[in-house]
Amino acid sequence: MRTTRMRLVSVAIGLLLVTLALTAQVSVASAAGRPQVAVVLGPGGSSCANTLRLCEQIRSALSRSTVRGRALEPTFRENLADTLALLARQGYEAVTIWGLQGDPPVAAVARRYPEVRFALIDSSRAEVLNAPPNIQGIVLRTREAAFLAGWLAAKLEARRPGRDTVGVVGGIAIPQVTEFVHGFVAGAKRATPRVKVLVDYSDDFVDASKCSALARRQIARGAGVVFNVAGGCGLGTMKAAADAGVWAVGVDSDQSSLGPHVLTSVLKSFEAGFAEVLRQVEAKRVRTGRDTVLTMRDGAAGLGRVSPRVPHSLAAQVEELRQRIVAGTVRVPGVAATRRAE
Numbered sequence: 001m002r003t004t005r006m007r008l009v010s011v012a013i014g015l016l017l018v019t020l021a022l023t024a025q026v027s028v029a030s031a032a033g034r035p036q037v038a039v040v041l042g043p044g045g046s047s048c049a050n051t052l053r054l055c056e057q058i059r060s061a062l063s064r065s066t067v068r069g070r071a072l073e074p075t076f077r078e079n080l081a082d083t084l085a086l087l088a089r090q091g092y093e094a095v096t097i098w099g100l101q102g103d104p105p106v107a108a109v110a111r112r113y114p115e116v117r118f119a120l121i122d123s124s125r126a127e128v129l130n131a132p133p134n135i136q137g138i139v140l141r142t143r144e145a146a147f148l149a150g151w152l153a154a155k156l157e158a159r160r161p162g163r164d165t166v167g168v169v170g171g172i173a174i175p176q177v178t179e180f181v182h183g184f185v186a187g188a189k190r191a192t193p194r195v196k197v198l199v200d201y202s203d204d205f206v207d208a209s210k211c212s213a214l215a216r217r218q219i220a221r222g223a224g225v226v227f228n229v230a231g232g233c234g235l236g237t238m239k240a241a242a243d244a245g246v247w248a249v250g251v252d253s254d255q256s257s258l259g260p261h262v263l264t265s266v267l268k269s270f271e272a273g274f275a276e277v278l279r280q281v282e283a284k285r286v287r288t289g290r291d292t293v294l295t296m297r298d299g300a301a302g303l304g305r306v307s308p309r310v311p312h313s314l315a316a317q318v319e320e321l322r323q324r325i326v327a328g329t330v331r332v333p334g335v336a337a338t339r340r341a342e
Contacts, residue, residue: 036067036092036093037068037070037092037094037095037096037277038069038070038071038072038087038090039069039070039072039096039098040071040072040073040087040097040098041072041073041098055071057269057270058071058270058274061271061275062274062278065275065279065282066282067281067282080105080106081105081109084105084106084109085109085112088109088116092116093281094116094117094280095116095117096118096277097119097121098122098270104129107131110131110132110134114132114134116134117134117136118134118135118136119135119136119277119280119286120136120137120138121140121270121273121274121277122138122140122268122273123138124175124291125290126291133289134288135289136287136288136289136291137292138273138276138277138294139292140268140269140270140272140294140301141293141294141295141300142180142183142268143182143334144183144301144325145183145268145302145303146179146182146187146227146266147186147190147332148187148266148303148321148325149227149249149263149264149266149303150166150185150187150188150189150190150197151191151318151321152263152264152306152318153187153191153225153247153249154188154189154192154225155191156224156225156263157195157224157225160224163196164195165198165224166195166196166223166224166226167198167218167219167223167226168180168185168198168200168226168229169200169201169202169211169226169228169229169234169237170201170229170230171201171203171204171205171233172203172205173201177201177229180227180251181199181229182333182334183266183332184197184227184229185199186333187332198218198221200217204230204233205230205233206231206233207233207236208234208235209236210233211228211230211233211234211235211236211237212239212240214237215236215241216244219240219246224246225241225246225247225248225249226240226246226247226249227249228250230251231251231252234250234251238250238255238258242261245261246261247261247262247263249262249264249265250262250265250266251265252266252267252268253267256305256307260307260309262307263310264303264304264306265303265304265305266301266303267303267304268301269301272294272299273294273300276294296325296326302322
């Protein structure tokens with residue numbers, strides 16, 4: 001019994017040290033005052049270890065602001081409602097949340113503390129059931145950058161013999177994923193109206209074998225480019241493309257390091273979302289009751305490195321199209337319009 005108790009104590013101490021280490025890593029609080037913004041990350045430790053380099057983006061946003069902040073990542077054993085309630089009582093000007101938007105405790109705690117402002121990074125208020133007015137969504141709109149990738153993919157595919165076909169392998173069909181998917185489809189259709197776009201979902205963000213199987217099936221059906229929109233699972237898509245000698249498009253971070261088969265990557269900047277919250281706190285104007293939408297113009301999305309194998313004239317056209325989208329002279333259709341066109 002004594003040994004078991006000691007093991008439990010050791011585990012608890014270990015979990016505490018991990019949480020404290022994370023907080024210290026991304027905190028820029030100084031002796032001048034207590035942190036003004038708390039950032040709560042999804043549990044499990046994966047959010048800071050994944051390829052998105054989430055904690056580095058938080059730290060970068062804080063380093064560019066005069067606002068002090070701290071981040072913490074509750075473990076699966078911690079009660080999320082209690083954690084959020086504790087932060088709400090500690091006088092933060094804003095509690096920023098990533099990866100927990102759909103959890104009922106978020107809305108419940110926000111209702112209990114109406115004077116505290118809650119910001120949901122990479123999520124709309126619409127994703128929270130009966131969201132109270134002190135919740136703000138920070139939506140990172142990626143469809144314009146995905147549009148560029150789809151346009152480039154279809155233009156390259158049109159240079160191959162046979163029917164023009166490209167593919168998309170998504171993870172779970174949530175808004176953050178379908179935003180990429182529909183932007184890519186719209187771009188491909190803009191470049192080559194007759195192109196066939198194959199879309200499959202793995203219902204998984206982790207198991208690479210599931211995405212690999214879907215990508216291989218799309219390639220067998222003629223896809224000369226496949227777009228990964230499935231996180232870790234999508235690494236299977238990237239490998240399937242490499243094995244088959246076709247193009248792959250990465251997602252979230254620049255995945256060009258995976259090989260010369262990577263056409264480009266559609267980037268999403270969580271740093272832009274955190275920086276927006278910090279700007280609002282700095283200006284003493286934290287928005288509530290609505291979404292703040294950040295686009296390619298705001299640095300929320302863009303394209304990564306474009307393969308040097310892409311003809312220079314085509315790469316120049318992509319850049320021209322990007323500038324026109326940012327200027328507003330080219331409009332990228334929303335999800336509903338893209339679905340009608342499919």
